[in-house]
Amino acid sequence: MVKIICEGSDDKTFLRLLLNDIKQHDVSLQDISNFDGYIEKMGGKSKLLDSSNYSLLTKQIGTKIKKVLFVFDCDFEDDDKVCGGLENSKEAIESLIQDLNWEIEVDYYIFNKNLDYFIVDTLDKKDNFLGCEECFELKKLNKNRKILTCIYKSLYPKAPFDFSHANFNELKQKLTNLFEGTE
Amino acid sequence: MSEHFIKNIEIKNFKCFDNFKAEGFGRVNLIGGKNNVGKTAFMEACSIIIRPNDNNFANFISLLQIENNRRLLNVSKENNLKNILDIFAKYKNISIQSNDKIFTIEYKEKGLKQEYILNRKFTVANEALEGKFKFDNKININNDFIFIPSSYIDDNLITSMYDKIKANRNKPKFNKLLRDFDKNIDEFDILYDKPQVFLNSIKSFQNISESGDGLKKYILIIASILISKDACLFLDEIENGIHYSNLDKLWEIILTISKDQNVQVFATTHSKECIESYVRVAKRLEDEEIRFIELGRDDDNKITSIVYEYNEIINQVEQHQDIRGW
Numbered sequence: 029m030v031k032i033i034c035e036g037s038d039d040k041t042f043l044r045l046l047l048n049d050i051k052q053h054d055v056s057l058q059d060i061s062n063f064d065g066y067i068e069k070m071g072g073k074s075k076l077l078d079s080s081n082y083s084l085l086t087k088q089i090g091t092k093i094k095k096v097l098f099v100f101d102c103d104f105e106d107d108d109k110v111c112g113g114l115e116n117s118k119e120a121i122e123s124l125i126q127d128l129n130w131e132i133e134v135d136y137y138i139f140n141k142n143l144d145y146f147i148v149d150t151l152d153k154k155d156n157f158l159g160c161e162e163c164f165e166l167k168k169l170n171k172n173r174k175i176l177t178c179i180y181k182s183l184y185p186k187a188p189f190d191f192s193h194a195n196f197n198e199l200k201q202k203l204t205n206l207f208e209g210t211e
Numbered sequence: 212m213s214e215h216f217i218k219n220i221e222i223k224n225f226k227c228f229d230n231f232k233a234e235g236f237g238r239v240n241l242i243g244g245k246n247n248v249g250k251t252a253f254m255e256a257c258s259i260i261i262r263p264n265d266n267n268f269a270n271f272i273s274l275l276q277i278e279n280n281r282r283l284l285n286v287s288k289e290n291n292l293k294n295i296l297d298i299f300a301k302y303k304n305i306s307i308q309s310n311d312k313i314f315t316i317e318y319k320e321k322g323l324k325q326e327y328i329l330n331r332k333f334t335v336a337n338e339a340l341e342g343k344f345k346f347d348n349k350i351n352i353n354n355d356f357i358f359i360p361s362s363y364i365d366d367n368l369i370t371s372m373y374d375k376i377k378a379n380r381n382k383p384k385f386n387k388l389l390r391d392f393d394k395n396i397d398e399f400d401i402l403y404d405k406p407q408v409f410l411n412s413i414k415s416f417q418n419i420s421e422s423g424d425g426l427k428k429y430i431l432i433i434a435s436i437l438i439s440k441d442a443c444l445f446l447d448e449i450e451n452g453i454h455y456s457n458l459d460k461l462w463e464i465i466l467t468i469s470k471d472q473n474v475q476v477f478a479t480t481h482s483k484e485c486i487e488s489y490v491r492v493a494k495r496l497e498d499e500e501i502r503f504i505e506l507g508r509d510d511d512n513k514i515t516s517i518v519y520e521y522n523e524i525i526n527q528v529e530q531h532q533d534i535r536g537w
Contacts, residue, residue: 029537065533084523091515092507092537 101142144173150193223306226252237502244506244536250479361448372434425452446478450485458488507537
């Protein structure tokens, strides 16, 4: 079995949607009816990067769990000098993987800034949404662009994301690799 | 945790277990895993080791009982010695350890003479076996444990348990629990040597064999937990025949009474609904003495386990993680 470790509910929902999209093109995922059991949320980035929160997963590693993929946001360096920003986040996750010392295949994927930024970058009408953000000064309310993704989901509930966008490729590849050759 | 509770176990050369270890069991333990991964065998090993290592050979008699429950023995007076020799031969390198107890059979050949050494203490030569062990084909009730099998439900077992319920003056409580399960049932009794329930719908008693297996199973579980005290209860495939809407009631009874009566419970399941119900009720009752034991096979096909503590099992169920084996 494999496990994807993410921060919270929004990430889990997004990963479930992405995996269902990959499943349509990847025969090796055809037998999986529900991806929920493969995705575990840690309750935030600080908990995800804290090795003391992995006692249960450590019990499962090697016997039940054979591969792990961490997926999380790098966020902003201004907000967190230690773990914020892409470079600090890379350093933090590599340090965590070393501390955990799981003798299995472990990989990670970090969203540049955060999931909402990542999604807005892939939207067909990105410029319109960025214009909206500027016009309403949304960054003053929430710099994570969550408001923009919520507006998008309300406007286009039936076609939430364009998973064929090139920005998804790296994460899709990591997810495909994760499920490759395992039950 | 009570002294007599099984806290850990090491099983060697018993059924599907070559060399298995697990620890951290609680007062109530639910066991999950795929087919043929040893869930029942795990409980059987526990039922052997929970009995005293005394010179009444209680552990060995439990082993005979297990074989009999699985219909692997031909029980008759004439076959008694043959059965015993067969069991010694079949389990000649068995070793089960738990807490400070150990059950072993070692086999030795001295020239033409064969010897079995039981529990590292008692040397048993063939000729001395006759008359040493006596058992019959009834599921036995002893003071150490009760084992409720997944499907085979013997009326004699229900009758014996009911006698104990009456002796303990627990009949009103037993009937109340049955009414909670099914409002159509008014009371249980043994009439004309047959277990019967009084049904409100027909205003008369009906043999429980005419009811579904679920009712029989429920009666057995309730009866067994009511009569157990400072003992251990094993429930194989606990959810068999029981509608999901009754599972919360069942777990509430098991968790509450096992605490009052100081009973350790081991149960197996294949059902996600049963696991969810177990966790939901334990959380509501804040019963931190529950555990979940997940069995699976490693890359070498060896059986291993993960024992989940209270917070861990709640986390896994609330996150919709599949913990029914791998």
